[in-house]
Amino acid sequence: MSEPVMILDQADTLARIDRWLLEDVQTGDVTTEAILAADARVAARWVAKSDGVVAGLAEARAVFARLDPALDWQPEVSDGDTVVAGDELVLFEGAGQAVLTGERTALNIAQRMSGIATATRAYVEAIADHPARILDTRKTAPGLRDLDKKAVATGGGVNHRAGLYDLAMIKDNHIVAAGGIAAAVAAVRAHAPYVGIEVETTNLEEVDEALAAGVDMIMLDNMAPETMRAAVAQVAGRAKLEASGNVGFANIAEIAATGVDFISIGALTHSVIAFDISQRIDRI
Incomplete structure (x- = not known):
């Protein structure tokens, strides 16, 4: 990043x-x-x-x-x-x-x-009392990604991956195609050992699988705040944690208080x- x-x-x-x-x-x-x-x-x-x-x-x-x-x-x-x-x-x-x-x-x-x-x-200021940082996504206007991401950085956010080439993001469809998180991570490591790996998870069991695979970052997708808090305790600093999905001003402070490292917000650039x-x- x-x-x-x-x-x-x-x-x-x-x-x-x-x-x-x-x-x-x-x-x-x-x-x-x-x-x-x-x-x-x-x-x-x-x-x-x-x-x-x-x-x-x-x-x-x-x-x-x-x-x-x-x-x-x-x-x-x-x-x-x-x-x-x-x-x-x-x-x-x-x-x-x-x-x-x-x-x-x-x-x-x-x-x-x-x-x-x-x-x-506005989002950065909304979580100023917490260490979590605001992340952007790939939900940018075609042909304007660099400018969209530059604008996020100007506002105090953190740029996530530039595209499909500089970070492996293993999402739900990749996991299904590979036959599981461990297999997906192994395939990426064999194909592109030079890139960092992030895995999307939807429950604590998947968080355990991603952690066991030794990934760099784990996405907590659409998890309730209490589940995110449990994931933070479970991971205990062994990987970075990104909260994602249905984030808005009404709940961002509560999400930041769970202890996650990053909160990604697609609306910054798609809306x-x-x-x-x-x-x-x-x-x-």
């Missing part, structure tokens, strides 16, 4: 921004090109319209800079900062057509990332509530 989980090279980043812009612009921004001269310059700013945690400013700047490499970008806050409605986030000036054409794409990225960071921070940001032009 790392914070953040992936770093893209420059060429890949630019290619992806080009795809984002192509999706929106296609043959041209007919409204902006009709209204603004090609040499017009504008000054603009981003203003928070809600309270939360900022994330994605660098990615937003990269979108605008792809359209105007000479863009003057002056952030008033940094990723990870908490802001309230009405706060200015960034002041910038550049080619008018670039500022308007790139507006929605840049906002979409920053609003999504800020929404994820805001939700993550994002975008953070509201407004782009305002000050002068032309």
Whole structure:
């Protein structure tokens, strides 16, 4: 686990921004090109319209800079900062057509990332009295996993596996296919001895099986808090424990109090509530 989980090279980043812009612009921004001269310059700013945690400013700047490499970008806050409605986030000036054409794409990225960071921070603060850490999952938007996970880290969460390649997660269907937890663990070790192994469990008997197999991490899936507490005592630090399933603000403190090491929340990235940001032009 790392914070953040992936770093893209420059060429890949630019290619992806080009795809984002192509999706929106296609043959041209007919409204902006009709209204603004090609040499017009504008000054603009981003203003928070809600309270939360900022994330994605660098990615937003990269979108605008792809359209105007000479863009003057002056952030008033940094990723990870908490802001309230009405706060200015960034002041910038550049080619008018670039500022308007790139507006929605840049906002979409920053609003999504800020929404994820805001939700993550709220969960982190909800269990601040306990040592458990908030984990993300692979329930991310296709093509945006690195940004979703970066936003989780910005909000104070911990990135779990990046994908299927950097941690073996043996889940219920794998266990059925292999014929049991021990067989599944043995198969993974034979195939990829260099990766860590986590096993999904649903009861204390399966926790015992995973522990006997010597795995690195055990997922306690949809267990009641009293069962999680028993699992913590049973494992006694011999493997890391992740609580998963039906986690929300109503029960997260109770889950954290059981003594688990991590609590994973898919909703951080699969049910994002975008953070509201407004782009305002000050002068032309």
